[in-house]
Structures are given as structure tokens and as C-alpha cells.
Amino acid sequence: MSMAFSIFGIGKNHHDTKNEVVEIPLDQIEPNRYQPRQVFDEEGIQELAATIDAHGLLQPIILREYEPAKYEIIAGERRFRAMKLLQWEKAPAIVEKMNDHETASLALIENLQRSELSSVEEAQAYEKLMDLNHLTQAKLAKGVGKSQSAVANKLRLLKLIVPVQNAILDGLITERHGRALLNLNDDQQRKMLMRIVNEKLNVRQTEDEVARLQGKPLPSEVEAQKEQERLANEENVKVKKPKKRSVKHKPAKKASPAPKIKISDPRIAMNTIKESVKMINDSGLDAELSEQTLKNAYKITIKIPKQK
Numbered sequence: 001m002s003m004a005f006s007i008f009g010i011g012k013n014h015h016d017t018k019n020e021v022v023e024i025p026l027d028q029i030e031p032n033r034y035q036p037r038q039v040f041d042e043e044g045i046q047e048l049a050a051t052i053d054a055h056g057l058l059q060p061i062i063l064r065e066y067e068p069a070k071y072e073i074i075a076g077e078r079r080f081r082a083m084k085l086l087q088w089e090k091a092p093a094i095v096e097k098m099n100d101h102e103t104a105s106l107a108l109i110e111n112l113q114r115s116e117l118s119s120v121e122e123a124q125a126y127e128k129l130m131d132l133n134h135l136t137q138a139k140l141a142k143g144v145g146k147s148q149s150a151v152a153n154k155l156r157l158l159k160l161i162v163p164v165q166n167a168i169l170d171g172l173i174t175e176r177h178g179r180a181l182l183n184l185n186d187d188q189q190r191k192m193l194m195r196i197v198n199e200k201l202n203v204r205q206t207e208d209e210v211a212r213l214q215g216k217p218l219p220s221e222v223e224a225q226k227e228q229e230r231l232a233n234e235e236n237v238k239v240k241k242p243k244k245r246s247v248k249h250k251p252a253k254k255a256s257p258a259p260k261i262k263i264s265d266p267r268i269a270m271n272t273i274k275e276s277v278k279m280i281n282d283s284g285l286d287a288e289l290s291e292q293t294l295k296n297a298y299k300i301t302i303k304i305p306k307q308k
Contacts, residue, residue: 021060023090024071029063029080032073034104034128040081041116049082057083060092064103071095074103075110104132112144119175120165123154156182161189167197176203180210188213266298273300280304 061076073080074096083091098106108125111117117125130140137155141148157165160178167173173196180203181189192213196206208218270291280287285304292299 019094021092021094024063024093024095025090026080026084026088028069029061029071029073029091029093031077031080032103032107034107040078044116045078045081045085048078049085052079052082053086057092060094063093063095064098065095066100066103072103074098074106101132105129108132109144118169118171119154119178120157120168123157126151126155127158161186164189164193167193172197174203177201177206180206184210184213270298270300273302277302 057079059076059079061079062074063071064074066072071093076093080091108129112122112125126140126144129135129143130137135143137151138148141151144151157168157175157178159182160168164173164178164181168175168178173193177196181192184192192206192209195201195209201209204220208220211218274289277287277289287305288303290301290303292301
């Protein structure tokens with residue numbers, strides 16, 4: 001709690017305080033007026049009393065003397081109640097010197113660090129700490145080790161009408177039921193609270209009824225539509241895509257030989273040879289061609305000079 005102490009200004013002037021345990025008569029002790037916990041679990045108190053009776057008080061309560069021989073609890077009201085249940089005459093205690101402001105802040109912080117507070121009690125404790133220490137939500141959140149959004153969400157519960165807050169305190173409805181009623185006016189909250197309790201509406205049913213009152217789409221139907229769209233998208237993904245065939249690299253085909261030219265007319269052959277000789281001459285060589293017609297054939301002689 002050192003960070004909280006520094007932020008809320010607790011303990012600055014009490015460096016010399018000795019944690020001396022003293023015995024204080026129970027009838028001189030009063031509960032803390034700033035105690036955020038409004039509902040105490042009686043069964044839990046009885047279990048704590050049984051533990052104290054069997055093993056003793058392991059941790060003394062913390063008090064402050066606000067008037068001579070009159071003490072106020074700073075921390076340890078559950079232990080105090082358990083000792084009263086056991087009919088102890090005196091309580092082991094550490095007496096601190098604190099003013100009203102410090103006492104209130106420490107009592108609130110000490111209880112906020114426990115898990116027994118309801119959401120409404122937690123919100124009320126935040127509001128009191130902010131008022132007592134003139135804090136912003138951001139600085140309060142830093143002091144109690146919470147995010148600013150978490151603190152803001154809890155504080156919103158205080159906008160609910162008192163009967164709804166009390167229903168959360170008494171465990172008749174949940175915090176989420178309460179949040180569903182935040183956008184309703186006072187009369188609508190009161191009527192919806194009765195319906196939740198009498199008809200045993202769950203949170204989703206409550207949200208639907210609130211949306212119906214406001215003429216908005218029902219959250220259950222919106223959620224169902226989203227689920228249908230999600231399933232449809234999944235089905236689309238599952239549609240089989242054509243499988244990619246693995247490409248097998250076939251060995252490259254050998255170049256096929258040039259097609260053979262069939263010449264049936266010898267005159268075509270003669271002309272082809274003459275054209276070839278002409279290309280040789282055009283390239284710079286002096287080739288000579290002579291032809292002779294024999295009885296059954298043509299004789300062609302080509303002379304190409306050797307290079308000197």
C-alpha cells in the first residue's frame with residue numbers, strides 16, 4: 001500500500017509510530033464510519049471466529065483514539081465482529097495517531113485490497129476516496145493499482161437508482177444486470193428490476209428487454225446473426241478448391257531432325273543448285289558452274305577456288 005499511502009497522503013507524519021500491541025476493551029471500540037463494506041457474511045464471521053478460537057488472533061486490529069478512551073477501527077472490522085461473537089472482553093490492537101481524513105482513506109484502501117467487496121461497495125469506496133483526496137479518476141486508478149477504465153466502469157454503477165444498487169449489494173441481481181439498466185430512466189429501472197427478480201431473467205434476457213423498451217435491435221438476435229455469418233464464412237472457406245497438380249518436369253525433347261524435302265522434278269534440283277552457286281558468288285568467292293546433259297542424267301560441275 002506504499003503507493004496508495006503516498007498518493008492519498010497517509011502516514012506522512014507518523015514515522016515515529018511504534019507498532020506496539022495493546023489490549024483495548026471491546027466496548028470502547030466503534031466500527032469505522034467510512035467502512036465501505038455494507039454487507040457482512042455472517043457465516044464467514046462465524047468461521048473466522050472458530051479459527052480465532054482455535055488458533056488465536058494472528059493479526060491485531062488497527063485502531064485510532066478519536067476521543068479519550070474511545071477508539072475507531074481503521075482495519076479489522078471482521079476480526080472485531082468475530083471477537084464480539086466469542087465474547088472477548090479485550091481486543092489485541094495497534095493504536096495509530098490519525099486524523100479523520102487519514103482514517104477514512106486508509107479504511108477505504110484497506111478494504112479495496114480485499115476481494116469481499118461487492119461492485120457497488122467498490123464504486124462507493126472509489127467515489128469517497130476521490131472526494132476525500134480531491135483526486136481525478138486517473139490518479140485514483142494509479143493509487144489503487146487499477147486501470148482508469150476499470151475505475152470508470154465501477155463508478156458508472158452509482159448512476160443506478162438506489163433500489164437497483166441495493167439489489168446488487170444483496171446479491172439479488174448481478175453487476176452485469178445492473179449495467180444493462182444504466183441507459184433506462186428511474187421508473188424504467190424500477191420496473192425492470194421487479195421483472196428481473198420475479199421472472200428470474202438472466203443477463204441476456206435483461207439486455208433484450210431493455211433493447212425492446214428502447215426500440216433497438218435485440219442483442220440476442222444481433223448475436224445470432226453474427227454467428228450465422230461466422231458459420232457461413234467458415235463454410236465458404238471449406239469449399240474445396242481445385243487441387244494444384246504437381247508439375248512433373250519432363251526431360252526436354254530432342255530436337256527432331258529437319259523434315260526431308262522430296263523432289264520429284266530434276267529441274268527443281270538443278271535450279272536449287274544454281275541458286276546455291278549464286279549465293280556463293282555473292283559472298284565473294286568466284287565459283288564456276290558447268291552443266292552437261294547426258295543420255296539419262298544431268299551432270300553439273302562446280303569449281304570453287306582455294307584460298308591463297
